[in-house]
Amino acid sequence: MTARLAGLLPGELDEQQSEVYRTITAGPRAAGPQAFALVDEGGRLRGPFNAMLLSPPVGLAVQAVGAAVRYESVLTDRVREMAILVVAAHWGSAFEWAAHEAVGRAHGLTEPELHALRSGGLPNLPDPAERTALSATAALTRTGALSDSEYYDTVAAWGERGLFELTALVGYYALLALQLRVFAGEEPADPCDPPQTESGTR
Template identity: 30%
Template structure:
């Protein structure tokens, strides 16, 4: 089986930014007035789900992906379910940060540095996410969350050891949710990297 990356994953951040950000985005964000009825229905669903007031600008990343409103709807149905899912938010954000780092996804990384901090992930822990599941300092459960991401990205399957470790803490619904969580954020990273969505920052975390 392909070996998961359980330690530090070093890459040329400037080169990756040039590849996935420079001269982007590849499609301009729509203006809200140009979003059709199907898309506007989704705009209202998202505003309600995440308590986004009408006075706040709708995110550019959403206004780009709303060029395909049917696909956007499918992504958002899954995204909302995962956001209110049974995996604790802090565990979820540790997983997403490791996904974003291993996929070298600057938009997803910078967004979830902020989101992770809002759910209690510290700057020291973000450094440890970069260092991987084998880094000292993780609890057994936290290490298994990160190891699960590393295995799913490398081999598309959780090992028995990682499954058993997670199942000591999570119930069956959380276990069913975890591969879907990883797959969803992997899918999002692929899309955002390819569309050259503009991040607020790069691969920094301070």
């Protein structure tokens, strides 16, 4: 991954950029299971967060959406992480995959479940609410819409709020995948290949 956008050191940030930086590095993302560092050894923001400094008003709003769908949603931790990995596999985003595979393990995802998601499929889930959420996520990433039956099944399982939050999650991580391609120079991966980190391992 060759970044097109040079990272800014904390001392190079203006007041608005510093607010975005502090919100990301001192917020809920800094706690809990982490699969990747938010900053590099020099303190520069990594991955999609670096580009958010280009437009502090938009960057602040975008990161707030991400924090809300991760930490204030009615979706369970397992469903949230599986849905993120569905989006990561669909877009072939190695960074998103690497950032959330270990988090998913910390929330109980098994190796067979991760293998199915990594290959672009859906795992065999015994919980019907989880199956419904993942089927809706796959439909949203594949077609950008839900049929009437998919809509009402998901609302029955998760409520209208849960479905709204699921669509927000799919859109947010698709946005990050796009920004990673444009600004971080991430090449789309083959969804059948194991996603790679910068060191070449998952």
